[in-house]
Amino acid sequence: MNLEHLNELKKLLSSPKKIAIIPHKNPDGDAIGSTLALWHYLVNNGHTASVVAPNDFPKFLKWMPGADQILNFEKENSQSKTCISNAEIIFTLDFNHLGRVGQMSESLELASATFVMVDHHQEPSDYAKIMYSDVRMSSTCEMVYVLINQLGKKDSITTEMANCIYTGIMTDTGSFKFKATTSNTHRVVADLMDKGAEGTEIHHRIYDTNSPSRLHLLGCALKNMVILEEYATAYITLSQEELDKYNYQKGDTEGFVNYGLTLDGIQLAVIFIENKEEGILKISFRSVGDFSVNDFARTHFNGGGHTNAAGGKSDDSIEETITFFTSLLPQYKNQLRS
Ligand code: 5GP
Ligand code: MN
Numbered sequence: 001m002n003l004e005h006l007n008e009l010k011k012l013l014s015s016p017k018k019i020a021i022i023p024h025k026n027p028d029g030d031a032i033g034s035t036l037a038l039w040h041y042l043v044n045n046g047h048t049a050s051v052v053a054p055n056d057f058p059k060f061l062k063w064m065p066g067a068d069q070i071l072n073f074e075k076e077n078s079q080s081k082t083c084i085s086n087a088e089i090i091f092t093l094d095f096n097h098l099g100r101v102g103q104m105s106e107s108l109e110l111a112s113a114t115f116v117m118v119d120h121h122q123e124p125s126d127y128a129k130i131m132y133s134d135v136r137m138s139s140t141c142e143m144v145y146v147l148i149n150q151l152g153k154k155d156s157i158t159t160e161m162a163n164c165i166y167t168g169i170m171t172d173t174g175s176f177k178f179k180a181t182t183s184n185t186h187r188v189v190a191d192l193m194d195k196g197a198e199g200t201e202i203h204h205r206i207y208d209t210n211s212p213s214r215l216h217l218l219g220c221a222l223k224n225m226v227i228l229e230e231y232a233t234a235y236i237t238l239s240q241e242e243l244d245k246y247n248y249q250k251g252d253t254e255g256f257v258n259y260g261l262t263l264d265g266i267q268l269a270v271i272f273i274e275n276k277e278e279g280i281l282k283i284s285f286r287s288v289g290d291f292s293v294n295d296f297a298r299t300h301f302n303g304g305g306h307t308n309a310a311g312g313k314s315d316d317s318i319e320e321t322i323t324f325f326t327s328l329l330p331q332y333k334n335q336l337r338s
Contacts (some may be wrong), residue, residue: 001130001132001147001150002296003204005130005131005132005171006150006151008130009116009130009151011043012089012130013042013047013089013151015077015134016046016047016048017047017048017088017089018047018048018049018086018088018089019042019047019049019050019087019089019090019091020049020050020052020083020084020089020090020091020111020113021039021042021049021050021051021052021093022051022052022053022054022088022093022101022108023035023053023054023093023095023103024094024095024100025054025055025100025102026054026055026057026102026105026250027053027094028057028094028171028172028254029061029167029170029171029206030094030139030140030168030169030171030172030268031053031057031093031094031095031166031168031170032053032057032061032067032164032167033140033141033166033167033169033171034093034094034118034139034140034141034143034144034165035051035053035062035070035091035093035179035246036051036064036065036066036067036164037141037144037164037165038069038091038093038118038144038147038160039066039163040065040066040158040160040164041153041156041157041161042270044156044158045156050069050070050071050083051066051069051070051071052071052073052080052083052084052104053070053072053073054073054074054102054103054104055072055073055074056072056074056100056250057070057250057251058251058252058254059250059251060205060206061167061204061206064149064163064164064167065160065163065164066160066164066183072328073101074102074103076120079170080104080107081107082270083129084107084108084111084113085110085111085112087111088114088117089113089114089115089116090107090108090111090113090114091115091116091117091118092115092116092117092118092119092127093118093119093140094118094119094120094121094140096117096119096124096125096128096217097124098127098135098258102115108127114129115128115129115130116131116132117130117131117132117133118132118143118144118147118254119133119140119143120133120134120135120136120137120139120146120306121304121306122135122305122306122307123298123304130196132147134304135330136182137180138169138172138173138180138181138182138185139171139172139180140167140168140172141164141165141166141167141168141169142168142169142185142188143163144165144279145157145165145188145191145192145228146226150279151252154191157191157192157195157197157226158195158196159196159197161195162192162193162195162196162197163195163197163202164196165192166189166192166193166202167202167206169185169189169192170199170202170203170206171206173185176189178308178309180306181301190279199293211252213246213247213248213249214246214249214252216246217238217243217246217248217252217253219258220238220245221236221253221256221259221271222236222259224237224238224242225259225260226235226249227263227266228326229265230337231268231329231332231336232265232266232267232268232336232337233260233266233267233268233269233270233329233336234260234263234266234268234269234270235260235262235269235270235271235272236256236257236260236269236271236272237271237272237273237274237322238253238256238271238272238273238274239274239318242275243273243274244263250321253271253273256271257269257270257271257284257285257286258286260286261287261288266288267287267288267289267291267336267337268286268287268288268293268336269285269286269287270283270284270285270325271283272314272318272322272325273286274318277320279315280313280315281313281314281316281318282311282313282322283297283301283303283311283312283314284309284310285291285303285310285311285312286308286309287307287308288293288308290307290335291317291335291336292307293305293306293307293309293310294306294307294310295309296328296332297310297311298310298312300312300324300325301313302314312325313325
């Protein structure tokens with residue numbers, strides 16, 4: 001965070017405040033990890049704070065310290081709204097435009113609080129008075145660590161906070177393998193381990209607590225995979241019917257898209273997942289190298305994210321969306337085969 005914004009934040013936090021901390025819709029490990037780490041920090045430093053999530057989050061994140069205190073805007077609507085309207089400061093973490101919180105955006109737009117953004121996605125919008133936006137960062141969790149350090153409070157990072165921050169760094173870096181994983185990321189992780197973060201245990205709780213039905217759903221997804229060698233592309237579709245057949249639970253499809261990239265020579269991997277309730281397809285894009293799925297998702301699928309990991313959506317059927325998607329590929333052929 002630059003000095004001007006940091007000083008402004010320091011001044012704001014110099015007396016006890018009412019604070020709401022907001023992750024994006026369908027929060028992942030980084031969103032839940034960063035909001036909870038910041039929540040612990042603020043509560044431990046005398047503030048009244050709540051994490052308000054736009055909707056529920058996967059079971060494999062529920063063990064995180066403080067997760068049981070998170071308000072779900074969909075389920076605890078009036079309590080969540082009160083919390084947002086009473087807040088003097090609203091931190092938004094791991095997203096950078098208000099459309100990413102779904103229905104909750106109306107409440108945020110009405111709020112009178114000072115907004116603070118902490119985020120590592122591209123092209124931030126300008127709703128926040130205090131901004132810490134850095135696309136080079138591995139994760140919002142790493143940024144929360146850096147921010148607490150900048151506030152001069154590194155020693156106040158507890159084991160609970162260390163476990164939360166470790167989780168988000170681990171999930172957003174694909175277990176420390178993506179390009180945004182820097183030597184500084186490893187230095188942060190080393191310090192978190194010194195503060196008691198339990199890497200092996202966290203890995204187990206996130207990745208090794210599958211249900212049989214999730215693995216069967218993965219089998220279905222892999223069977224559905226289509227490989228377009230000409231465009232170095234692999235895509236997967238999952239219909240609502242298939243999700244229902246394998247008793248889909250929130251978070252079950254997390255990581256499926258990455259299997260496409262494990263194929264030799266594949267540069268672009270995509271998964272299209274039908275959500276009948278919302279009447280949309282949720283799309284995840286992953287790439288290796290210079291092909292920007294952020295640009296691709298932003299231009300064609302009302303989405304965005306990072307150069308190598310982005311999301312978007314489609315209002316059309318699976319068949320129509322696949323036809324549209326494949327019709328786009330010829331114009332990217334040179335980039336994809338480079
Ligand atoms: P995922 O595919 O795992 O849902 O998301 C990949 C990355 O893209 C994440 O950093 C996520 O925050 C971002 N992302 C996912 N969906 C959307 C979307 O609909 N809009 C934007 N702007 N970003 C998204
Ligand atoms: Mn993130």
